[in-house]
Each structure stands twice: as C-alpha cells, then as structure tokens.
Amino acid sequence: MSKIPRYSALQVIQDAPVIPVIVLNDVAHAVPMARALVAGGIRMLEVTLRTPQALACIEAIAKEVPEAIVGAGTVRTKADAQAAAMAGALFAVSPGYTSAVGQACRDLGLALLPGVATGSEIMMAQEDGFTELKFFPAMQAGGPAMLKAWGGPFFDVKFCPTGGVTLQNATEFLALPNVVCVGGSWLVPAVTLAQGDWARITQLARDTQDLKK
Numbered sequence: 304m305s306k307i308p309r310y311s312a313l314q315v316i317q318d319a320p321v322i323p324v325i326v327l328n329d330v331a332h333a334v335p336m337a338r339a340l341v342a343g344g345i346r347m348l349e350v351t352l353r354t355p356q357a358l359a360c361i362e363a364i365a366k367e368v369p370e371a372i373v374g375a376g377t378v379r380t381k382a383d384a385q386a387a388a389m390a391g392a393l394f395a396v397s398p399g400y401t402s403a404v405g406q407a408c409r410d411l412g413l414a415l416l417p418g419v420a421t422g423s424e425i426m427m428a429q430e431d432g433f434t435e436l437k438f439f440p441a442m443q444a445g446g447p448a449m450l451k452a453w454g455g456p457f458f459d460v461k462f463c464p465t466g467g468v469t470l471q472n473a474t475e476f477l478a479l480p481n482v483v484c485v486g487g488s489w490l491v492p493a494v495t496l497a498q499g500d501w502a503r504i505t506q507l508a509r510d511t512q513d514l515k516k
C-alpha cells in the first residue's frame with residue numbers, strides 16, 4: 304500500500320539549487336554539519352548509505368535538527384529504503400533504478416529520486432511513475448549536452464544531475480530548462496568535517512545561493 308510522502312520528489316529538488324551529497328564517518332559530525340548547512344540556506348540533505356554510521360547520522364539529524372529535511376542517498380535495495388525510513392529519512396536517492404526500490408519507497412512514503420544514465424532507464428522509471436530523476440554520474444555520462452539531448456524525447460522529465468558537478472560548472476546545468484537542481488559532494492568536504500570547521504560548511508552552502516535561476 305502506497306503512502307503519500309511528506310515531501311514530494313519535486314519539492315525535494317525545488318528547495319535549493321544544490322542538494323549536498325554527504326558522506327559521514329562519525330555520528331558526532333551529523334548534527335553540527337546539518338545545522339551548518341541549514342544556516343547556509345540548505346535544508347534538503349542527502350546522507351549517503353555508504354558508511355556504517357550513515358543510519359545513525361540520519362537518525363540524529365531527523366531528531367535534533369528539525370529545520371533540516373534529511374534523506375538517504377545510495378539507496379540500492381528495498382532493505383536500504385526500509386532502514387532509511389526507520390531512521391527518519393524523508394526522501395531517498397538511488398544511483399540507479401529498479402522497480403523493487405521504486406515500489407519499496409512508495410510503500411514507505413519516501414519520495415524517491417531514481418538515478419538514470421540512459422534513455423532506457425528513464426523510460427523504466429517513467430513507466431513506474433517517476434518523473435523527477437537524478438542524472439548520475441552526470442559529467443561522466445555526457446554532462447549538459449546529454450541533458451539537452453534528453454530534453455527532446457523526455458520533455459516531461461526534470462533532472463537533478465549529480466556526479467562531477469562543482470560550483471563552477473553548476474551554472475551550465477542549472478541554465479537548462481529540464482534541470483531543477485544539482486547534487487554534489489563539494490559542500491561537505493571530508494577534511495572540513497574532520498576539522499569540525501562548521502563555519503566553512505555554512506559558507507560553502509551560502510555560496511550556492513548565487514546559483515539561483
């Protein structure tokens with residue numbers, strides 16, 4: 304049985320020009336990092352399920368930073384989606400697409416941004432009712448030129464390109480009519496986390512506000 308997500312995929316991608324892709328190895332970093340991004344104007348946070356601490360980090364942010372809207376990235380299986388929802392994630396991002404992940408997210412009431420890199424994958428996601436998609440890995444798979452080409456046949460799809468996107472090349476993506484936001488890991492550098500330099504993370508988030516279309 305499907306549940307209505309608290310935030311739709313469109314709301315997730317429309318909130319800010321950039322969704323930070325976050326890798327956390329230490330639960331103690333989760334809350335100050337989330338507060339730093341919120342202070343810089345970014346509240347949709349994608350915490351990737353790539354470390355043993357990721358779920359605990361999602362849980363901590365969901366509980367202690369109510370201004371943030373935390374989602375799980377790297378959701379590859381139904382079990383990932385279930386664990387993310389249990390931890391308090393409100394949306395999910397996947398590096399690819401399977402109907403099993405799509406259905407699991409529907410059942411859990413998690414908005415999903417499915418990852419696609421080919422026309423066939425877009426068609427599969429669309430067939431299952433997903434029209435806001437992550438283009439991954441964006442630079443490696445064709446960059447802005449690929450999105451321009453997709454704008455013809457897939458005129459009714461909106462994209463969040465992620466992978467190789469930087470503050471510098473984000474403008475070129477965001478200028479495209481089928482791009483709503485971009486994703487990137489540059490907002491939360493590993494070294495900045497290790498240093499606990501939260502002011503730097505706030506500044507990196509603020510810098511993205513100039514990217515507004």
Ligand code: 3PG
Nearest residue numbers: 324465466467468487488
């Ligand atoms: C990822 O899932 O790793 C994202 O695509 C981040 O890519 P980036 O490090 O190139 O921003």
